[in-house]
Amino acid sequence: MILAAGLGTRLRPHTLVRPKPLFPVLDRPLLLLIVEQLRRAGCDFVVVNAHHLKEQIAAALGGQPNLVVQLEEKELGIGGGMRLAREHFGHEPLLVVNGDIVHNIDYRPIMAQHRVEGNDATLVLHDHPRYNNVLVGPAGNIREFGPAGEQGRLAFTGLQVINPDLLELIPPDRFYHSIDWYRQLIAAGHRVRALVIKDHFWSDMGTxxxxxxxxxxxxxxxxxxxxxxxxxxxxxxxxxxxxxxxxxxxxxxxxxxxxxxxxxxxxxxxxxxxxxxxxxxxxxxxxxxxxxxxx
Structure with a gap:
């Protein structure tokens, strides 16, 4: 699943012209590049959620095989958007990717580690001081999310693998933060673990x-x-x-x-x-x- 429903307020006025996932990267829409990355990694079915200027996203992805554009009439947040998409997924691990990041990270080892460890959620983290807000325990369990910049924390890359059955814990048809869902999983004893990566390129297209x-x-x-x-x-x-x-x-x-x-x-x-x-x-x-x- 590609998360592409954000408003992109920090990129105004440019996001008044196009939604952020359709910003051109070297003259090609970022969203199409992400879809190609997923296809190369072996993903045979993709869901893209859209809210802001959603018609543009639907048009850009028109004709793509095995791809569904989920048009959201109201803001649902990341958690709410994933919950709405639950009907499209079975019970196999679900790879979720932010629609505004550019990276050269290989998805396949992420999926493999998630399966081998039997995780309920695997969040891919790295050291990026501007966004470091995730506290990880010695054994790799994610402990909490807090203010960015505190010593010993890491940053979420926008890549994660989750057990789609657990999306049913999110209240349907309402705005819901994904961090609230992670905290709910951690409190209930689910395996929410980190995969920490190095030596890669990553760029958040936020401003x-x-x-x-x-x-x-x-x-x-x-x-x-x-x-x-x-x-x-x-x-x-x-x-x-x-x-x-x-x-x-x-x-x-x-x-x-x-x-x-x-x-x-x-x-x-x-x-x-x-x-x-x-x-x-x-x-x-x-x-x-x-x-x-x-x-």
Whole structure:
């Protein structure tokens, strides 16, 4: 299951144009890249939940085999969204992935460890000080969730494997935080365990700065294995198809120009991402900017 129903408030005004899971990553919607990752890992059935600009998500995934888009008319939270999707799953372990992260983590060892240990929930964690809020015991059991930054805590990557039967503990048809569900499982003695990983690429696409830094990493070869060919650090520029480029175009440091974009004469871009179909007027100078719509 891919969680794609969030509002993306920290990325406004760009999320007023598109839902965050459809933000282009090197000119391709992130959500499609995640689906491809899951297919390569052997997932033969995928559920994607959607709420904010849900029609766009449904349209982007139209025609995908063995994929269901769960349209949510109201905010349900992660827990509520998973509970609503319960009807689509049997009793086998369920892989759940956040729809706003870019990573090169292999899903298969995660599923394998979950099965071998007989866990009820396996949360994939790593050391990421900005988000470190999960306390793990010496034996790998998750003890609690608390304020980020406290010594000895780790961060949730947005990847987890769960026993879908336990979703029935979540009240149906209402907003519910996933952390409340984890705490309920821990209190009841269920096996909620951590899988701690290292030496991987991971990026949370939570803010405009995060989104720009992601592209800087992709363009300079710091994110191997996420469906893009290596790009030389000496030429960190990415162009889509069917562009219209004016005279005296200047690109500095790195830049992404999406398909069908139109750049006027004397445009200067430094560390910018231009989305597909956007028109940039002649004489525009921009630094560290996301062009999600035409000015």
């Amino acid at each position: 405009p700065v995060d989104y720009l830094q992601l592209h800087a990493a992709l363009l300079t070869g710091q994110a191997p294995g996420f469906g893009s060919k290596p790009i030389s650090p000496s030429a960190p520029f990415f162009y889509g198809r069917d562009l219209s480029l004016g005279r005296d175009l200047t690109l500095r440091h790195w830049a992404v120009v999406g398909s069908n974009a139109v750049l006027g004469d004397r445009v200067s871009l430094t560390r910018c991402v231009v989305w597909d179909g956007v028109e940039i007027p002649a004489g525009t100078t921009a630094i560290d900017t996301i062009f999600s719509s035409s000015p």
